[in-house]
Structures are given as C-alpha cells and as structure tokens.
Amino acid sequence: MFPFVLRLIGPIVDKVSQSLYVAFLLKILTRMGVVLEGRPLWVSPNVYLDCKGGTISLGDRVVISKNVSILTHDFSFDRFYEATHGVSNFEFVRKADVRIGNNVFIGLGAIILPGISIGSGSIVGAGAVVTKDVGDLQIVAGNPARLIGAVPDSYKQNESGYRLQKRRR
Numbered sequence: 001m002f003p004f005v006l007r008l009i010g011p012i013v014d015k016v017s018q019s020l021y022v023a024f025l026l027k028i029l030t031r032m033g034v035v036l037e038g039r040p041l042w043v044s045p046n047v048y049l050d051c052k053g054g055t056i057s058l059g060d061r062v063v064i065s066k067n068v069s070i071l072t073h074d075f076s077f078d079r080f081y082e083a084t085h086g087v088s089n090f091e092f093v094r095k096a097d098v099r100i101g102n103n104v105f106i107g108l109g110a111i112i113l114p115g116i117s118i119g120s121g122s123i124v125g126a127g128a129v130v131t132k133d134v135g136d137l138q139i140v141a142g143n144p145a146r147l148i149g150a151v152p153d154s155y156k157q158n159e160s161g162y163r164l165q166k167r168r169r
Helices: 002-016 018-032 078-085 151-161
Strands: 056-058 098-100 138-141 146-150
Touching: 138 151, 146 151
Parallel strands: 056 098
Antiparallel strands: 138 146
8 A cells, every 4th residue: 555655645755855855755765664764865666566475675865766676585496396396375485674775776667686795885777687795886787787887987987977966946
C-alpha cells in the first residue's frame, strides 16, 4: 500500500515543495521498514524497495533515481532446487540486507541485489546491476556492474562540464 501511495501522491507533493515531499517520503519509508541512518536527499516515487526479505538501510543525503530496484530476497534457485529435490511446500530463498552509505547517488534504472553494501560517496551508473559490494568513493556501471573509477578522479576530469544551480526547496 505505501509504495502505491508514494507513486500516486509523491509527484503532486513534490511539485508543491521538495522538502515537503521528503518529509512525506520519510514517513512512508519508515512504515515500509526502511532503516534511515540519515536523511535521504531524494528518493524517486518510482522506486521498488523490496523490504520483504531483509532490511534496506539508507544513509544521509542519498539520491535514488527513477525506476531503481533494491532487492532483499532472491528465489532464483527455487526452480532448480525443486527439480533436484522434488516438489514441496517450501521455497528455496535467500534473504539478505542492503546497506547504502552516505552521499550515494544511484542512477536511473539501477538494480541493487540482496546482500549488497554501497560505500559512502559512491556513484552507481544508470542501468547498472550491482552484484558485488561497492567501496567508498567508487563509480560502478554496467551489467553486471564493474568498477569504472574513483569519484575524486572522475570529478577532476569532468568538473568543467558541470555548473552550480540553486537547489530546489
């Protein structure tokens, strides 16, 4: 129910005020079972946060873009298990927590698999499928995600292509 409410009402509230949207968002995330280790800067209303298997922890000033999926459970070997062990009333499942550090940016459409930790100051590129932990200040991209470089080095290389603009409130 809460993700539906976020998708339905979130964009309307955001048009009025980003800070009002974030306050609304924090209440919904808490009710969903997300552990807030800080105050996220932005979480798109179009994210899929799977809190059924484990805990999702979000650090301070995290940005999670549109169509991101963060998973805490995995049934991928259930079919194989049943084929090799016989049909039963049980499912073969892995449940694992996901932790996202402070000041992390997760790009459009990324997928974070169960058991992953993303270190503080890191960037996950658009469309990345994160299958391994990401250290602090690392940039990962691709499917499966691989290390592209260090954030400080990439910042120095690309700084001239960016400009400052007033932050929305």
